[in-house]
Amino acid sequence: MKLRFSISLKLLLLILPLVCMPIAIVGYSSIHASVERVNRLVRHEQMVEVRTSAQKINDVLYYCRLDLETICRLPVLEDYHIARSFRLDAEAEFNYENIINLFQDFIGRTTYYYQIRYLDRDGGELVRVGRDRDPIELDLPRNLELVGMAQDMGAEEIRMWDISYSQAREGYLIHYYKPYVCGWGEKAGVVVIDLDYQRIIEIIKNIHVGERGYAFLIDKSGRNIAHPYFKPYRYSLENYPDPSLRELVLEMMNGGADWRQYIFEGEEKVAAFSAVPATGWSLAVTVPSAELKKEAEAIRTRVVQVAAGAFVFALLGVSVLSYYLLRPVRNLVAATHQIAGGDLTHDIPVQSRDELGDLTHSFNRMVRNLSRIQHELVRSEKLISLGRLSAGVAHEIRNPLNAMKGAVVHMQRRRADDPLIQEYTQLVSEEIDRLNRFVTEFLYFAKQAQPVLMPTDINRLILSIQNLFGGHAREKGIHFKNQLADGLPLLKVDPQQIEQVLLNILINAVDAMPSGGRLTTSSSPFRSLDDKESEDRVRIIVEDTGIGIPAENLHSIFDPFFSTKDTGTGLGLPLSLGIIEAHGGVLQVQSKPGRGTAVIIELPMESNGKERRSGLEQEENPDR
Incomplete structure (x- = not known):
């Protein structure tokens, strides 16, 4: 006894290996490569994040230096210095207002400037413009220290003071300062931009990679100046807790961008770092290595789940596919039974545009052609029967009609003066003519001549x-x-x-x-x-x-x-x-x-292109 496999079982035996085996092979390979791939993806994300953030910080510091140079070159400071030197109060007041407006304009361009100050040679604040209504007034000793350091600087030199905490600001500030040199070469004061360093710290805190990844910033001396968990200068080269972390910091101090593994507080981490060229700083984005392994384990779990789901999906897919594939075939089988019974009116709906749809469409066209041929055969049989009868019927009808026509004409001539006779004979004559036309059409219909092409x-x-x-x-x-x-x-x-x-x-x-x-x-x-x-x-x-x-x-x-x-x-x-x-x-x-x-x-249509219409006007005849 031969085993009979259904189409559904054949599809199942064919599709299951084709679906499940590639998934198993790819899954097995992906499990072994998952750690490396996840590391590569996370490292790429780290490097993109660290380069973007480092560039953002560098832009802030670079434009701060550029604005400081621009302010010191503006003639309004020179005018103000001359007016104060010669005690021209009115002009000094006018230039003071111009400097106020100038400083406000620079502060309005960026959110990173907290205040801009202009100090004289004695440390007194001549002009102070801040983002708040009441800007911070630093103590005089610090101002004197700034002025003193400025005296030892070159005319075009710009320096940055260490990060300091401001009670008034309730945050950290950095002081960028440059000596102001008057027209005759004398250092007449210092221009200071108090940079809102707290905002830079916020940039560092907002960097997140993975679940527990974070960023930190070091200066050119290797000191930690921004960290989401520690205050500035919490760590330096002398007190980093692990040698691998110290080696990371030393490599960051060299500039450039790279990755490096290190250990901090007993946990292995991977850091991507990039330099901040404007100040010699360096930014690092770090993520625990355990997260990489966790991602790899998640991939391993997902591969197993996908393989199991693919198996179940294949079972369901084969069942649904076999149903929809076999339904048109079943419809065709049912239609063939109806055609075998003589019913040529059955039309199967076309529900797809694939080969089965083409098959159904061809089957419907075949049924319609069969119906048309059957109708033509019936009509041909009628025409053949009419053709056999046409000659005899025409002869039998036309001869009496001719006799009747002659009798009517004779009566019309004999009784030409009788209006009643004329009326009725005219009616009879018209009906005889109509019957003659009918016989003529009937003969033409029954014996159609072959067309002369x-x-x-x-x-x-x-x-x-x-x-x-x-x-x-x-x-x-x-x-x-x-x-x-x-x-x-x-x-x-x-x-x-x-x-x-x-x-x-x-x-x-x-x-x-x-x-x-x-x-x-x-x-x-x-x-x-x-x-x-x-x-x-x-x-x-x-x-x-x-x-x-x-x-x-x-x-x-x-x-x-x-x-x-x-x-x-x-x-x-x-x-x-x-x-x-x-x-x-x-x-x-x-x-x-x-x-x-x-x-x-x-x-x-004849396909040869030799005989073509010369072209007719397709416009409508105005008489119609």
């Missing part, structure tokens, strides 16, 4: 037929509108038969608009999107705005002798359909009651 300009043929209906259309208030494509090739058709088709269509359209309306005729090249192997065609659409065709009658309009008009024979559309099919074309009718009817004709 010749190159034909289809647009010109359409316009010539419209010219025939111009007067009749105007009387009924019908407006023609053309949308004929330029450059259509000459079609190899029978112009007389195609003219008969267009005449039948126009007659029906005009009759469907008793109160007037618009008749739109368009022509365009066309290729079926459903059938990629189909040939190029020309599509002609004749669309009216008439009363439309009821839905219950739409499927019968091509049946012989079916007509909704009192005077119709019911052979116009069947005859037109036969002509179009004899040309290898398609004739379709679409209609909505109350909105109008569209007749669509598709004719094969």
Whole structure:
């Protein structure tokens, strides 16, 4: 007994190894490489963070030095010094106000300046402008010390005093100072920028990498000047608790950027550092090594979870996939059973755009073709039966009609003075003529001649037929509108038969608009999107705005002798359909009651490009 595996089981046996084995292999490899990869990622994050923050601190200090140089070169200080030297009080007051405004402008440019001061040679504060309304007034000994150190400095030299804690500021300050040299080369005072160092400390405290990572800042002497847990100058080269930390600080003092491992308070850490060139400082961002191992362990756990989840997901995915893949197949199987039972009306909905969707679409097209062929076979059988009867029926009907016509004419001549006889014989004569036309159409329908193909300009043929209906259309208030494509090739058709088709269509359209309306005729090249192997065609659409065709009658309009008009024979559309099919074309009718009817004709197009239309004006005839 042979084992029978379902498609779902086959998919499961195929997809599970394809999904789970790569995940297991990649997971196994990633577990071993996780520590190195996490280290690389964290180091990169550290280096980006430390370089960004170091550059930010460097910009603050660099522009502080630049502003200090700019202030000392401004002529307003010279003017103020001269006015004070010669006791020109009014000018001194004016220049004092200018210096106040100048200092306020510099303070307003940055949040890192706490106050700017101008000291004389004796340490007295001539000008003091702070960010607060009441700036800090430092003690005179410190001012004297600043002035004393400035006397030993070069004219262009700028120095920075050690970090100091300010009770008034309730934070740390750094004093940047530069001697002011007057016009005759004398050191007339000192300009001091009190930098709000507390804000730089906040920058250091706000640097976080990982869960317990932090940053610290050292000066060019190796002293710790900013730390989230210690005050400035808490550690120096003489008292760092671990030799590895001291080695890190020495390497930071050399400038540049790098990574280094060290131990602090018994915990192994990894630090990335970068220099602050403006002052020779260096910034380090450190993270415990345990966090790196923790991340690696988290990756290991996630890999196991992903592998387990992939297995479960594969099971569910195969179940859902097999259901959706097999549902169209089941629908196709059910449809084949219905077709085998003779039902050609079943249409399977296309629910995807993949190969199964193409298969379903092709199956539906095959069923529609089978239905159309069956309908054509039935119609052909009817036509064959009509053809066999046409000659005898026409002979049997036309001979008596000719005799009746002769008798009516004879009676009209013999009783020409009798109005009653003339009235009734005229009615009989008209009915005999109508029956003769019906017999003629019937014979033409039953014995359709093969088309005599010749190159034909289809647009010109359409316009010539419209010219025939111009007067009749105007009387009924019908407006023609053309949308004929330029450059259509000459079609190899029978112009007389195609003219008969267009005449039948126009007659029906005009009759469907008793109160007037618009008749739109368009022509365009066309290729079926459903059938990629189909040939190029020309599509002609004749669309009216008439009363439309009821839905219950739409499927019968091509049946012989079916007509909704009192005077119709019911052979116009069947005859037109036969002509179009004899040309290898398609004739379709679409209609909505109350909105109008569209007749669509598709004719094969000759692909050679030698015979082309010379071009017709597609503008609407003003007489229509």
